[in-house]
Amino acid sequence: MTITLIRNADVYAPEPLGRQDLLLGGGRLLWIGPCGSELPDAFGASAIDLGGRRLLPGLIDCHVHVTGGGGEAGFATRVPAPMLSRYTRSGVTTVVGLLGTDDVARGTRELVAQVNALREEGLSAYGLAGGYHLPPTTLTGSVAADLAFIDCLIGVGELAISDHRSSQPTLDELLRIASQVHVAGLMTGKAGIVHLHLGDGPRGLDLVRRALDQSELPARVFNPTHVNRRKALFEEAVELARRGCTVDITAFPVEDGEDAWSAADAYVRYLDSGAPRERVTISSDAGGCLACFDAEGHLCSMGVGHSGSLVETLRELLARGVALENALPAFTSNVAALLRLPAKGRIAVGADADLVAIDDAGAVTDVIARGRPHVLAGALVQRGTFESHDA
DSSP: OOEEEEEEEEEESSSEEEEEEEEEETEEEEEEETTTTTOOOOGGGEEOTTOOEEOOOOEEEEEOOTTTOOBBBBBBBBOOOOOHHHHHTTTTEEEOOOOSOOSSSSSSHHHHHHHHHHTTTOOEEEEEEEEEESSSHHHHHHHHHHHOOOTEEEEEEEESSSSSSOOOOOHHHHHHHHHHHHHHHHHHHHOEEEEEEOOSOTTTTHHHHHHHHHHOOOOEEEEETTTTTTHHHHHHHHHHHTTOEEEEEEEEOOOOOSSSSSEEEEEEEHHHHHHHHGGGEEEEOOOSEEEEETTTTTTEEEBOOOOOOHHHHHHHHHHTOOOOOHHGGGGGGHHHHHHHHHHHHHTTTHHHHHOOOOTSOEEEEEEEEEEEEETTTTTTTOOOOOOOTTT
């Protein structure tokens, strides 16, 4: 077992713990104590001295197109799968992969394969069964069986509503799939959530409100994302958070004058609203096509999401005066709680050794995933299988 000693870390767990030394082994945090503590030579630990840099839990990106997204304007517009260092350079140590518009040419089999590939390369990775449409794409024939028998699958998504690309699900259809996912989550201890893509449609979150009003399902099962894409939609999402849903803000680019909130704007507004602070997360849509459509549903332009937007949002929040301990939960502990990953999202003895150091400007300098260094002093030391040494 490789033993690593991290010295002189200013720890945010996410709450501030001050200067600490940490001992890692077997992919876990074994010990944390005051700087300068003498450890027996028998440990044989290799040392990493952070020189007082801030040390955070590894970021959890809960909305990633690990196989690539896109395809709305032909096969040539399918986005390639992001490689390992696209995540680790951005401080992301855990990803949740999913399918989007294209759940035909891409399917659950490819998703599971890519999730397992990232795991083999040292990242923590999970997946959501299904995609935009109903009936959902599955491996076993049912989403409940997918969750019960496929280790890495923890929920369903991103099921599209209020979007011209969706399958226009009815309330009964939404409740049926949500009930299957909820029960499968109870059986397995997995997240058991329905991760809901929100489009620009005027119905907004009406379907979710009706699901809460007309069923016994817990609010936590419904997890809407892209809630900052319209300002009015965001206000709906805040009210759902008050009812017990966890809402997900997307860190996509927002133009001046656009009817949307940037991720930083949305998060500050959320904190100011007084809604439960544990009911909000921020994700990147990495690997996904950030598409714009005209009134007839034709693709006008597209960008590509990237996990770096998470740390960019974190830096913007810090520049705006949000305390680090108040900004971090949306990228770490809140996400871990939603996904029922108790060893993630915190720096604590027994937790997974997923750690990120940032400098005074908020840039990522060091990344350790499952106890294994991926970035040290700004240099990439672990690459994906097909990444060149120029990556």
